[in-house]
Amino acid sequence: MPNRFVVALAYDRLSTFEFGIAVEIFGLPRPEMGPDWYRFAVCAIEPGPLRAIGGFQIMADGGLELLDQADTIVIPGWRGASKEPVPPALIAALQRAHARGARLMSICSGVFALAATGLLSGKRATTHWHHVEQLSQAYPDIKVEPDVLYVDEGRVLTSAGSAAGIDLCLHVVRADFGPEIANRLARRLVVPPHREGGQAQFIERPVPPAREGRRFAPLFDNMRARLGEEQPVADLAAEAGMSVRTFLRRFKAATGLPPGEWLLTERLVRARELLETTGHSIESIANATGFGSAATLRHHFRARLGTSPAAYRNRFASEATRAADMSGPKKQKAAPWGG
Known part of the structure; x- marks a missing residue:
């Protein structure tokens, strides 16, 4: 099964909830899912200590060199959305990973780090509704979808705010392991097994x-x-x-x-x-x-x-x-x- 080694980025002022989604879905040992379940590691994009929102620190498994081995890379949010520059070394590492066939996926404001690579140019993408205008203004070459849960553009995937990252990750599990495994995982998470990407981010009530x-x-x-x-x-x-x-x-x-x-x-x-x-x-x-x-x-x-x-x-x-x-x-x- 391709895309088995998943690496999540960690950075100072890490978005805790979005990072937790990646850990929960890809990082926990799940022997009930069979021997070919994902392997998982955390990549520090800069020297530590790395503070996560909520008052604790992250100890990563390695640095940017992990991205050269990753099959799937998760960008769990990005500090300051469009206001914080993305380190050139991270941009280059993500571009190299994509060029050799890795799958890149962002959750919520993580789209800004992904957009900085140029890999979303001319493609559809989404983010939290609060950041849609910022994304459109900062990257006018991206076809921003403001009212969807996630967008799958093949090896580049983006999700809307926070919990929509769960929907995107389950979508990825479905693609990798099929609906039965994805539905079983959704039951473990006590969430709906599949919400289509085109569903609106929020409703009136x-x-x-x-x-x-x-x-x-x-x-x-x-x-x-x-x-x-x-x-x-x-x-x-x-x-x-x-x-x-x-x-x-x-x-x-x-x-x-x-x-x-x-x-x-x-x-x-x-x-x-x-x-x-x-x-x-x-x-x-x-x-x-x-x-x-x-x-x-x-x-x-x-x-x-x-x-x-x-x-x-x-x-x-x-x-x-x-x-x-x-x-x-x-x-x-x-x-x-x-x-």
Whole structure:
């Protein structure tokens, strides 16, 4: 498995939470994940002592020479965002690592250290919403995506603020080990197994009032159970015991999304699960998840995920699932797995 040796950067005034994400996902021994789990080291980009935010010091495993061995390099934040210059030695080391094929990923303000290398020029990238304007002004050649959780540009990846780094790291684990291992790790972390990179960084009211949660919880379950069916707003409002106008207002207050957008997101989640875990045809998955046709599913995959269902399956499905898919539609059976 490539990208197995992960190195996280450490620097004075280190962003503690972002660094902790890298350690938690890549640095802990996880024998339950098998013998090929990541190896991990911490690289000091400058002489110590290195202070971390919160009042403690970091003892690193080595210096910049570790970047010459790393398969994946994590930049966990950057002090001062755009206000602190990036040391030329670090820039050169990151450029060398990328040139020999290493994967570079930033969390939150770490994008500023990555941007200083020039490796994001002409590419899409993201950061915490608080830093979006700074990034756009400092690096106008970067296509800044302000309202996403993370951006995957192949061997250069960036995440939005803080906890979005968990989503990016799990995305990387999925690419390296497949969905089953990534989902198992997410359960250990007690976080959602997969939030797509295009999901908005924040919503109007991320935590609904308890009353709204109780009112909508059964409706959410019912909507998920019939993803393959048409779900008119008028019918949903009647099921919730509200007028259409009140339903639309309170649904968005509870979820941050209109009902149609919420349904689209849930349908994509289910379609991804089926692509990862079954050999059913793309057409049958599209029908079971409410898209109606493979063409419509492909359109929404491309718009939301920047890829096609077939490419997604090829990247994230198990070998057994891909083999079943290649066996052809003659072996497909109708099944109620879309509901």
